[in-house]
Amino acid sequence: MIFKTKKLERSVVFLNETRDGIVSYCKINHPDEMILILKGHSKKGKMFVEGLVIPPFNETGPTFAGFPSNQLPFDSDYIGMVHSHPVGTAEPSLEDLNNFFGLVSIIVKAPYEDDDMLAWDSSGNSIPILAE
Ligand SMILES: [Zn+2]
Structure with missing residues (x-):
């Protein structure tokens, strides 16, 4: 007998x-x-993404974007982050996964453009983005 655990979609x-x-x-x-x-x-x-916050003390350049998470005021409404890759693919780098x-x-x-946006979990598995 095979037991199947229902995976959360x-x-x-x-x-x-x-x-x-x-x-x-991204464009700016x-x-x-x-x-x-x-x-x-x-x-x-x-x-559900309801709002965007510019992280304090963030540093960005052509190949990196980051912020000291210890400078972030605690807020339980934070569900993740978004960053851009001006060159290359929309796949997470090893550094991206380490700084999840x-x-x-x-x-x-x-x-x-619309097809240029991808969502990932902390293991690097893609998560579908649904239309509202
Ligand atoms: Zn990246």
Whole structure:
């Protein structure tokens, strides 16, 4: 007899035009990377992005984007982060996975069109992004 454990279907949903906000911020910062914290909530595996926060003391350049997470005021509404890859793919680098923050990491690659945005979990598995 085979017992199947039901896997939680995870997905990301953008609310309040946060998706447009991310894309605009990517374009403004190009050719540097950009980084933003995702605010929202998660329910039964669905992660709702409701707002964006610019992390304090963030540092970005053409190939890196980061922030000292110890400088971050505690907020239980943080569900993850998003950063851009002005060059290359929207797949997480080893460094991205080592600096994982929250439940989901979204990466947007240039030229920051609809297909250029991918979501990942801390193990580097992709999470589907659903239309609202
Ligand atoms: Zn990266």
